Amino acid sequence: xxxxxxxxxNLYKIFGPNDKDMVELVANGTGKQELLDxxxxxxxxxxxxxxxxxxxxxxxxxxxxxxxxxxxxxxxxLIEPTVGEIIVDGENVLGMDHEKIRDFRRFxxxxxxxxxxxxxxxxxxxxxxxxxxxxxxxSVEAEKRAKHWLNRVGLSGFEDRFPAQLSGGMQQxxxxxxxxxxxxxxLLMDEAFSALDPLIRADMxxxxxxxxxxxxxxxxxxxxxxxxxxxxxxxxxxLRDGELIQKGTPQNIVxxxxxxxxxxxTKDVNRARVLTLNTLSHDTGSKEGLRLDxxxxxxxxxxxxxxxxxxxxxVMNDSTPIGQVSLSDMVGAISRPDATNSGSTTTYR
Amino acid sequence: xxxxxxxxxxxxxDLRDLKKGIDASFKDFSRSWGESIEAFFDPLFYFLVYFxxxxxxxxxxxxxxIVAGLSYWGSRSWRLSAGAAISFLFIGYLGMWDNTxxxxxxxxxxxxxxxxxxxxxxxxxxxxxxxxxxITPILDxxxxxxxxxxxxxxxxxxxxxxxxxxxxxxxYAMPPIVRLTNLGLRLVDKEILEAADAFGSNYRQRLFSVQxxxxxxxxxxxxxQTIMMALAMVVIASMIGVKGLGVPVLQSIQNQYxxxxxxxxxxxxxxxxxxxxxxxxxxxxxxxxxEGGSDV
Numbered sequence: 029x030x031x032x033x034x035x036x037x038n039l040y041k042i043f044g045p046n047d048k049d050m051v052e053l054v055a056n057g058t059g060k061q062e063l064l065d066x067x068x069x070x071x072x073x074x075x076x077x078x079x080x081x082x083x084x085x086x087x088x089x090x091x092x093x094x095x096x097x098x099x100x101x102x103x104x105x106l107i108e109p110t111v112g113e114i115i116v117d118g119e120n121v122l123g124m125d126h127e128k129i130r131d132f133r134r135f136x137x138x139x140x141x142x143x144x145x146x147x148x149x150x151x152x153x154x155x156x157x158x159x160x161x162x163x164x165x166x167s168v169e170a171e172k173r174a175k176h177w178l179n180r181v182g183l184s185g186f187e188d189r190f191p192a193q194l195s196g197g198m199q200q201x202x203x204x205x206x207x208x209x210x211x212x213x214x215l216l217m218d219e220a221f222s223a224l225d226p227l228i229r230a231d232m233x234x235x236x237x238x239x240x241x242x243x244x245x246x247x248x249x250x251x252x253x254x255x256x257x258x259x260x261x262x263x264x265x266x267l268r269d270g271e272l273i274q275k276g277t278p279q280n281i282v283x284x285x286x287x288x289x290x291x292x293x294t295k296d297v298n299r300a301r302v303l304t305l306n307t308l309s310h311d312t313g314s315k316e317g318l319r320l321d322x323x324x325x326x327x328x329x330x331x332x333x334x335x336x337x338x339x340x341x342x343v344m345n346d347s348t349p350i351g352q353v354s355l356s357d358m359v360g361a362i363s364r365p366d367a368t369n370s371g372s373t374t375t376y377r
Numbered sequence: 378x379x380x381x382x383x384x385x386x387x388x389x390x391d392l393r394d395l396k397k398g399i400d401a402s403f404k405d406f407s408r409s410w411g412e413s414i415e416a417f418f419d420p421l422f423y424f425l426v427y428f429x430x431x432x433x434x435x436x437x438x439x440x441x442x443i444v445a446g447l448s449y450w451g452s453r454s455w456r457l458s459a460g461a462a463i464s465f466l467f468i469g470y471l472g473m474w475d476n477t478x479x480x481x482x483x484x485x486x487x488x489x490x491x492x493x494x495x496x497x498x499x500x501x502x503x504x505x506x507x508x509x510x511x512i513t514p515i516l517d518x519x520x521x522x523x524x525x526x527x528x529x530x531x532x533x534x535x536x537x538x539x540x541x542x543x544x545x546x547x548x549y550a551m552p553p554i555v556r557l558t559n560l561g562l563r564l565v566d567k568e569i570l571e572a573a574d575a576f577g578s579n580y581r582q583r584l585f586s587v588q589x590x591x592x593x594x595x596x597x598x599x600x601x602q603t604i605m606m607a608l609a610m611v612v613i614a615s616m617i618g619v620k621g622l623g624v625p626v627l628q629s630i631q632n633q634y635x636x637x638x639x640x641x642x643x644x645x646x647x648x649x650x651x652x653x654x655x656x657x658x659x660x661x662x663x664x665x666x667x668e669g670g671s672d673v
Binding site: 106138141149210216 | 572573576577579582586587590593664
């Protein structure tokens with residue numbers, strides 16, 4: 029068994045009447061603009077290969093038009109690919125017949141939408157029950173489960189309201205409860221928090237992280253917001269014009285951007301919050317200074333240093349010291365990388 | 378120059394033969410098939426007769442209570458329900474009771490048929506663009522062709538009486554419900570449909586739990602229009618032997634009976650208003666989720 033819950037292999041999506049014929053052109057390097065101008069086809073995804081880690085939050089990010097929403101819809105086949113494979117638990121989703129794909133959507137993967145996708149004629153509880161109704165679960169049991177999940181997302185007491193009577197953040201909590209209620213392993217979230225204002229968005233991220241700490245779902249989270257990606261992602265994939273540019277941990281993305289496009293994305297990020305002591309730690313042999321856990325972010329570490337009298341940290345892994353980080357290392361790491369001088373003097377582990 | 382001044386029309390004799398040919402073949406068709414087509418519509422005829430007799434034989438106080446009760450059930454408004462009862466009392470007092478019952482029977486059956494046929498056609502149309510482009514022109518013809526033009530072949534086939542009248546009413550009154558069902562289903566938010574798909578709904582679940590409920594405002598507008606158009610046909614239906622409020626209106630036109638025409642005409646108006654208000658209120662009540670936008 030691989031460590032990936034979902035494997036996306038050689039996935040191409042081209043929109044247009046002769047999409048299959050265009051694959052070879054695209055594979056041989058025809059660009060998006062050229063494909064549109066000369067052949068009248070729109071390039072959606074180009075040779076995407078991504079492994080989605082089981083039981084973690086996998087973020088796929090990119091700007092509008094980068095193909096991220098198209099990609100997530102391939103996983104439960106709301107969009108048919110041109111060519112490629114999507115393997116979930118060893119089975120190719122693209123080879124499933126109608127009945128099977130419906131089963132997969134009912135039991136295997138549920139989805140949360142950018143504009144919530146709630147049914148306005150159903151009450152909050154009826155919306156949360158929707159997936160269970162479709163699964164054919166008796167209404168008493170379905171209501172019980174829906175109630176439980178509404179409670180978990182903090183919507184107790186709103187069961188009999190209609191979606192139009194709720195604020196955006198509350199509506200999306202209904203969307204989240206509806207998706208969680210089906211008990212599917214995979215949770216597909218398509219820009220789920222993008223339509224919410226920043227404070228509510230942060231709330232929702234917290235709710236999601238809290239739930240994930242307990243549920244360990246395989247989450248595929250689409251966003252165009254790097255801060256959001258860095259905050260909730262265990263793993264981040266960056267798409268541009270339908271192509272995968274870089275994939276890695278949040279720290280990796282920030283420290284080693286694969287190209288200017290990613291670097292441009294990451295330059296305004298609050299690096300102190302993303303980078304951990306582990307990434308900066310280097311072995312000097314010394315064991316002096318404030319002893320802090322390696323998983324602490326630099327922001328947290330600096331806070332602690334200000335409160336103490338040290339300006340040196342010994343990084344601990346459990347109770348073993350593994351290296352040191354000085355205050356100047358930290359300042360160097362969190363300062364914006366200069367466009368002309370990307371090589372830093374700090375050595376990263 | 379003659380060519381430009383006179384349209385190069387068909388030879389007169391050819392044209393006459395063409396028309397004669399069409400007439401003759403339709404006559405042959407109606408001679409050989411008329412009876413079986415009539416037999417096909419027999420159940421409809423018996424149902425209509427039965428329903429009319431039922432209305433006529435029921436004592437008037439019961440009818441009025443039923444009218445008031447249905448109005449209240451539909452609209453949840455005492456005023457509307459009282460208004461309906463008073464209108465019926467007036468109608469009866471002015472001697473139009475029997476005709477009104479006949480008209481109510483015809484309109485109810487016609488509306489029922491239009492809904493029973495129109496909604497499924499509208500659903501099918503919303504699914505297929507090709508079907509839509511085939512049916513739309515047919516609906517256009519049904520609504521715009523002068524009524525007498527299709528009244529003639531219907532009368533030739535089925536004679537005069539209730540069934541041809543009912544068919545004439547339905548042909549005219551069905552297009553709105555078909556059109557608006559189709560439109561309503563097509564206007565349902567794509568994102569909500571996608572959500573239904575993403576949770577694995579099948580076609581029936583999607584149609585009945587999402588599409589039809591969300592298309593309801595338009596479907597109800599269609600039902601409403603259908604009732605109104607059916608009522609508008611009452612006078613014309615009376616020309617081919619349908620009893621009801623149309624008959625005295627027709628008499629009044631032929632004999633210049635001003636008061637008779639007015640009274641019966643206003644009785645039709647009263648029926649229209651009652652049907653319209655009750656069905657609209659009922660439709661609104663089915664969509665209570667649309668009320669109270671931001672009441673958190």
